[in-house]
Amino acid sequence: xxxxxxxxxxIPTANREAFLDHTRKAVRFFQEFGAxxxxxxxxxxxxxxxxxxxxxxxEARDDEAIGFGxxxxxxxxxxxxxxxxxxxxxxxxxxxxxxxxxxxxxFGGFEPVVDQGEGGKAGYVEGFVGxxxxxxxxxFITHAEKAAPLFLREGALRVVECWGADVPEGKVTDFYRxxxxxxxxxxIFSWVEWPDKxxxxxxxxxxxxxxxxxxxxxxxxxxxxxxxFGGFEIVNDARG
Numbered sequence: 348x349x350x351x352x353x354x355x356x357x358i359p360t361a362n363r364e365a366f367l368d369h370t371r372k373a374v375r376f377f378q379e380f381g382a383x384x385x386x387x388x389x390x391x392x393x394x395x396x397x398x399x400x401x402x403x404x405x406e407a408r409d410d411e412a413i414g415f416g417x418x419x420x421x422x423x424x425x426x427x428x429x430x431x432x433x434x435x436x437x438x439x440x441x442x443x444x445x446x447x448x449x450x451x452x453x454f455g456g457f458e459p460v461v462d463q464g465e466g467g468k469a470g471y472v473e474g475f476v477g478x479x480x481x482x483x484x485x486x487f488i489t490h491a492e493k494a495a496p497l498f499l500r501e502g503a504l505r506v507v508e509c510w511g512a513d514v515p516e517g518k519v520t521d522f523y524r525x526x527x528x529x530x531x532x533x534x535i536f537s538w539v540e541w542p543d544k545x546x547x548x549x550x551x552x553x554x555x556x557x558x559x560x561x562x563x564x565x566x567x568x569x570x571x572x573x574x575x576f577g578g579f580e581i582v583n584d585a586r587g
Contacts, residue, residue: 350423351457351509353536355476355525356414357407358447363389365446366414367582372442374585377418380429385585387416388472392544393577401575404476404525405451414447415474415579417538423512426456451520456513457536460488463495464505469540470581471547477535477574478528484510486568487535498539501550505540526573535569547578 358366370387377385390413393401401413420426433439479487488508495506511534514522522534541547 348422349459349462350420350426350512351459351507351536352418352420352426352454353457353509354414354416354452354454355401355405355474355522356416356447356452357402357405357411358389358414360410360412362446363412369442369446370583374583376433376436376439376442377429378585380432381425382418382420382429383586384419385416385583386418386472386581387414387583388474388579388581389414390577390579393579396575397572399526399573399575401474401476401525401577404522404575405453405520407451411447413577413579415472415538415577416583417536423456423458450518453517453520453522453525455511455515455522455534455536457509457534458512459507460484460510461491461495461506461508463492464499464503464540466505466540468542469504469584470543471541472579472581473539473541473547473551473576474579475535475537475574475576476522476526477537477569477571478523478526478532479535479569481531481533483568484533490566490568491537497554498550501553502546503539503541503550506538507540508535508537510535526575528573532569544578544580 374385393413491508498506514534
């Protein structure tokens with residue numbers, strides 16, 4: 348089964364070029380150790396929420412942008428082996444110091460439970476993180492399977508919904524705190540790939556217009572008020 352490593356970071360806006368350089372250097376190491384596709388995206392339409400949001404998730408400061416990204420592996424065993432090898436490889440020092448505060452980065456491992464769409468050249472991504480009652484896993488999958496075709500109909504290239512499988516607790520920040528997850532809930536990490544922001548904005552507007560009727564037929568099996576979301580420009584898309 349494919350396995351996803353998901354990340355959310357707070358990056359000083361002034362460090363954008365340094366961040367891009369850092370990601371390009373890191374790609375070759377991740378791919379050498381078995382990573383497939385590696386995507387990094389820079390937030391440019393990330394709203395602030397009343398209860399939760401991406402900014403609070405990583406304790407972002409006023410001069411920081413939100414980074415959203417993921418690494419796709421063929422399975423969890425390859426990801427686990429890759430993580431161990433990278434941690435012990437002295438060549439990792441060649442990548443240089445991270446141009447952001449790694450202690451505030453949140454990350455975890457996820458299993459895709461819905462993956463619809465043929466993909467393609469994506470330039471924009473809508474990212475989501477939520478907390479779903481663990482007992483509602485099948486209801487969540489059913490909900491996501493019904494919702495995905497609506498995004499694809501509006502021009503999305505791919506819709507991926509992932510279920511937390513290896514999500515660690517952090518000392519400063521973590522995925523659980525980002526959505527105020529309860530003990531009986533599991534973290535979801537999801538995204539929708541679009542050709543560009545214009546297509547996403549138009550498609551999203553049409554979906555919102557019909558969402559009320561759609562939700563009556565396919566209600567969310569989790570607390571949507573605690574879900575965090577935002578739009579991100581893809582700045583790195585490396586495929587192994």
